[in-house]
Amino acid sequence: MPIIPSLLDTDLYKLTMMQAVLHQHPGAQVEYLFRCRSPDVDLVPFLGAISDQIDALCALRATPEELDYLRGLRFIKPDFVDFLGLFHFDRKYVQLRANPDENGGIELRLRGPWLHTIMFEVPLLAIISELYMTGTFGPADREEGLRRIRAKTARLREAVGFEDCVITDFGTRRRYSHAWHGEVLPHLRAEFGTHFVGTSNVHFARRYGLVPQGTMAHEWLQAFQALGPRLRDSQVAAFDTWAREYRGDLGVALTDVIGLDAFLGDFDLYFCKLFDGMRHDSGDPFEWGERIIAHLQAHRIDPRTKTLVFSDGLDIERVMALYDHFRGRCRMSFGVGTNLTNDLGPKPLQIVLKMVRCNGQPVAKLSDSPGKTMVDDPGYLSYLRQVFSVEPPVPEASA
Template structure:
């Protein structure tokens, strides 16, 4: 059994789930899986994946886990009471070999948002672990340890970078659960206070780390169906977040419709209300410079705001970004695959994305080619027109 706790997921799944419970408990959604790495045959894993899904659906939150969640300042007591009754249900997940693409699998999650939102991260972690256990059964963990120690030493021992703080964002693409836990222990020992925390709630609880996260793309995508009108969906999502958290968890995700559309919606009110913004596609230097200029144009001191970088980061990239933005704002760095799956073999680039909400297509219009995912090209074209964005190249 790969997943042993329902807390073995990213914090933002719980923060979004609380909004769903309180404001949109009847929403119906669909998610789909995609492997972006070419030439990967996942079909032999289908049987074992189904077994792991069945095992995942036997899990319940323990009393100690519920007590831990109840102790987080932004988690409401009624939400924890709901989680005390919660259990994932395998009837919402279908997985089978693809009929159209050899070696690929069709994995679809469909059902109430409230009851399906916690599937994504553990399913991705399961697929990763099954794949690497099958494709690289005799891998030497010593290589991964050596690479991780080199990263730690580079950041820790280079003068001028003592104040850089890095968070682990690597649950969904980790090599394995056991390696993830060991890697976090190595990071704690090597980085000390330079390890800001982890997105993984289970390991945060077990290892005394700070759990980190706010919102993900699915949250803003859903508002394409939930919002008052499509053009106002991004604003509606941010307003709903503010109603729920009243200024807490104030990092806004900026790339669901691209940076131009985000800046049009992120007006002076949101600039002052939210603590900062997170980058997850496109050029991070350009994004950060534009974000800081936007704060200044809205009479907000950028030095009081936080820029969070989380798009495919490596430690050298973290250091480049820190050098560029240091002193101009607060900085946060979320590093995922490079910390939890740099073992020698090429990591998988796999995702599970929301594709429909309440029977309507939803999509992300990414600033990075290949990151968008939608099963309706006509809807993508319509979305671009509504947000006054150029047609995809």
């Protein structure tokens, strides 16, 4: 039974970036690398099942109904829909084996044209997550999961002064299972009410009549470390190219690809006016929000006209604390992932599949949270820090 039933069972930002790649950099060649951040996890027993699911993924094609749905999204161009009508996953770009250097680890790499590999990340992570969770802990404990969902929705729904606090489902990549994800969403819509404004998952957005949400991910800015005119201008080139592609749509900028200091150094008055908001995905969110607000004010822009999107490991308590802290000072939106789609008792996997090379050159995600930095060339990471004047993290003192 295929875990991924549709090409649209992915996050919207994969499609929006893919469209931009088609139009702006169709010849780029890339490499992605899988990493499991959860300690003491043995994924090797699932290698055969993962391989079978990749074969099933490669058999998928977009249906006429799915293509018609995409044509109804104002920022999706007709030629891109036509391209998706021809697109399919190709197994030749996937390398999968046990990792000889990591006990219980797997080595998963993607190598090939960016245009033809960009869609692999989300379904591959969802496949690995589901096979591990259901294979280790059994089917989703529906009763416990719904009990937890009801407690979360009641907490926000019954709170006074949080009427404008809105949440989006960002939980595709590390969900417990496709089936559980599909069951959770109607409950969120029914019980969160107006607090629930959509999902990043395009398949479920279409299925349930929800608003699909998403703009760009880290790989868009990472790729420009190799595609841009020079490394120091890579973020500026990435934002410029995005604006040229979408002409005012999808205007939320990601801030943590090379760290917040580097982002603020590049995000000048032009970008502050051009983009509708910024998204947080690493580092302290309270400090981040204060610095974003101060940056906007320094450029004589009212922060209340911009949206701060928080999306890093959120639960409902964290959402409410952030909303309460920044209430009235800016617009806010909250992307909640694993805590909605994989909170049933067992600990979810912390897994990522990130771009590490573009056009033969190393690229990196230099996160504000050191554990989320992703690179396979330490020398390049040092060079990136030097170019953007980013200090390495201070080692923790030993006990």
